[in-house]
Amino acid sequence: VAEKETLGFQAEVKQLLQLMIHSLYSNKEIFLRELISNASDAADKLRFEAINNDALYGNDHELKIIVSFDKDARTITISDNGIGMSRDDVISHLGTIAKSGTKEFFGKLSGDQQADAALIGQFGVGFYSGFIIADKIVVNTRRAGQFASEGVRWESAGEGDYSVESVEKVSRGTDVILHLRAGEEELLSSWKLKSIIRKYSDHISLPIMMQKDEWDAEKNQSVLKDEFDTVNQASALWARNRSEVTPEQYDEFYKHVSHDFQAPLAYTHNRVEGRSEYTQLLYVPAHAPFDLWDRNKRGGIKLYVKRVFIMDDAEQLMPAYLRFIKGVIDSNDLPLNVSREILQESRDVKVIREGSTKRVLGMLEELANADEQEKKDKYATFWTEFGQVLKEGVGEDAINKDRIAKLLRFASTTNENADQNTALADYLGRMKEGQEKIYYVAGDSYTAAKNSPHLEIFRKKGVEVLLMTDRVDEWMLSFLNDFEGKELVSVAKGGLDLGALEDEAEKKEHEETETSYKDLVEKMKAALDEKAKDVRVTFRLTDSPACLVADENELSGNLLRMLKAAGQ
Numbered sequence: 001v002a003e004k005e006t007l008g009f010q011a012e013v014k015q016l017l018q019l020m021i022h023s024l025y026s027n028k029e030i031f032l033r034e035l036i037s038n039a040s041d042a043a044d045k046l047r048f049e050a051i052n053n054d055a056l057y058g059n060d061h062e063l064k065i066i067v068s069f070d071k072d073a074r075t076i077t078i079s080d081n082g083i084g085m086s087r088d089d090v091i092s093h094l095g096t097i098a099k100s101g102t103k104e105f106f107g108k109l110s111g112d113q114q115a116d117a118a119l120i121g122q123f124g125v126g127f128y129s130g131f132i133i134a135d136k137i138v139v140n141t142r143r144a145g146q147f148a149s150e151g152v153r154w155e156s157a158g159e160g161d162y163s164v165e166s167v168e169k170v171s172r173g174t175d176v177i178l179h180l181r182a183g184e185e186e187l188l189s190s191w192k193l194k195s196i197i198r199k200y201s202d203h204i205s206l207p208i209m210m211q212k213d214e215w216d217a218e219k220n221q222s223v224l225k226d227e228f229d230t231v232n233q234a235s236a237l238w239a240r241n242r243s244e245v246t247p248e249q250y251d252e253f254y255k256h257v258s259h260d261f262q263a264p265l266a267y268t269h270n271r272v273e274g275r276s277e278y279t280q281l282l283y284v285p286a287h288a289p290f291d292l293w294d295r296n297k298r299g300g301i302k303l304y305v306k307r308v309f310i311m312d313d314a315e316q317l318m319p320a321y322l323r324f325i326k327g328v329i330d331s332n333d334l335p336l337n338v339s340r341e342i343l344q345e346s347r348d349v350k351v352i353r354e355g356s357t358k359r360v361l362g363m364l365e366e367l368a369n370a371d372e373q374e375k376k377d378k379y380a381t382f383w384t385e386f387g388q389v390l391k392e393g394v395g396e397d398a399i400n401k402d403r404i405a406k407l408l409r410f411a412s413t414t415n416e417n418a419d420q421n422t423a424l425a426d427y428l429g430r431m432k433e434g435q436e437k438i439y440y441v442a443g444d445s446y447t448a449a450k451n452s453p454h455l456e457i458f459r460k461k462g463v464e465v466l467l468m469t470d471r472v473d474e475w476m477l478s479f480l481n482d483f484e485g486k487e488l489v490s491v492a493k494g495g496l497d498l499g500a501l502e503d504e505a506e507k508k509e510h511e512e513t514e515t516s517y518k519d520l521v522e523k524m525k526a527a528l529d530e531k532a533k534d535v536r537v538t539f540r541l542t543d544s545p546a547c548l549v550a551d552e553n554e555l556s557g558n559l560l561r562m563l564k565a566a567g568q
């Protein structure tokens with residue numbers, strides 16, 4: 001099909017384009033980072049496909065990215081000799097947004113430019129960011145393995161539509177040609193482009209090349225030479241020594257691997273030697289992705305084998321409860337032709353997963369236990385974004401259960417607000433004399449839990465109660481019976497034994513009261529018949545006349561409601 005066709009962008013792309021051009025203008029340099037990031041991904045994909053098909057390289061084995069500009073034409077071009085795109089690829093990748101949760105995301109935009117700019121930043125803008133500085137983008141591309149006659153030209157002004165047509169393209173890969181908007185002339189300079197590349201793309205492991213320029217004294221201006229310079233360090237960032245990488249470079253690398261726009265909260269970078277040899281560079285993002293709860297979502301780890309990219313989202317490398325972690329694992333032991341199926345069974349992978357889990361927990365502990373306010377704040381952010389997912393680990397990861405339990409944070413009756421910031425260790429430190437158990441109340445919401453009549457006696461006695469209001473809590477609690485030898489008990493269960501918290505006089509008074517109400521209790525039991533399993537005199541309530549409790553060994557009311565809601 002040689003003819004030119006004009007196609008409309010997906011509605012969300014149109015919205016993204018409009019918003020982005022205005023709201024990200026103050027950050028416009030990021031277009032180059034995004035396009036170089038795509039070129040680098042394209043090289044990774046080619047290298048991977050070529051493992052089983054060396055012919056894809058043709059006679060061009062040296063993967064690289066070339067950035068050039070043309071002052072007269074007012075264009076900047078980013079060229080790569082990576083995997084390239086077929087006509088179908090072009091239409092699906094440069095006309096739509098493939099991310100899951102895209103529709104929901106755009107539904108959240110408010111129309112307020114500043115608020116939306118922050119959201120767009122979180123979403124990640126990718127290829128379309130070119131339109132911040134360009135009023136026309138032309139993409140010439142040819143998929144590796146296809147003929148020169150099978151090239152494709154995509155063109156758009158970044159408004160409602162784009163065109164695609166077949167063209168002759170001699171070399172494999174992709175050229176992205178940006179026609180600059182009026183006023184963007186300052187980008188047409190070697191110095192400017194080099195400084196942007198060094199700032200945002202130094203971590204890219206391929207060489208990013210630019211034509212050399214020299215000062216011509218006679219002409220009194222700089223002139224481009226036929227030689228090329230490599231602008232970046234061009235070595236895999238994770239393979240460098242920690243001391244050779246700056247925090248800014250770690251952050252930029254994160255943005256590249258995660259397709260995220262915001263800097264991460266923390267990272268850990270290690271070379272592991274021994275039974276299994278691998279390098280890990282793992283990040284905790286600063287915000288939850290839109291598809292955190294998507295059951296089909298895979299992890300965020302890119303797997304490399306001896307620097308060769310193997311796959312994105314290698315979910316076997318992280319347990320499910322750490323699926324939000326992003327980064328790179330580079331193994332020295334796995335075969336290059338490793339598949340997802342092989343990963344599932346591999347002992348090397350198991351070793352890597354266990355080692356990486358420990359590293360991630362260590363990184364979280366460092367934030368959680370830090371004295372510096374900055375790190376404490378980071379942990380609070382982490383907890384708000386990912387706490388509910390981490391809780392899954394209590395049930396999923398028996399080996400690390402105790403470490404995870406220490407990382408948990410709860411809302412508590414000692415706080416006046418719903419903040420989840422009480423650690424179990426904090427609770428232990430505040431236990432009353434004679435208190436032997438950790439008490440909690442479960443509820444559908446903070447308000448419901450906080451106003452539970454079960455809390456009355458605890459309030460009276462000044463005993464702290466943890467408020468469990470996340471959906472996952474009761475499931476988690478079925479795996480967490482105790483913490484440092486102290487049993488966790490629900491205040492809503494059975495004959496609550498307050499142990500030594502009750503003094504002798506109180507006990508005696510209770511017994512006398514129970515005897516005097518015996519007849520009434522019998523009558524009520526008879527009246528309620530099958531509807532209640534038991535009727536008891538209680539001393540837990542100070543204001544409410546009565547409350548329902550679950551039997552000692554039964555599921556609590558809240559969990560029963562949840563299971564019913566889930567259709568069980």
Ligand code: ADP
Binds near residue numbers: 034083124
């Ligand atoms: P992301 O990189 O997060 O997937 P982008 O908007 O940056 O999103 O790019 C969209 C898609 O377009 C990429 O996933 C890729 O499939 C394709 N693409 C973009 N640039 C290139 C390129 N230089 N070579 C090959 N494919 C590309």
Ligand code: MG
Binds near residue numbers: 126
């Ligand atoms: Mg991209």
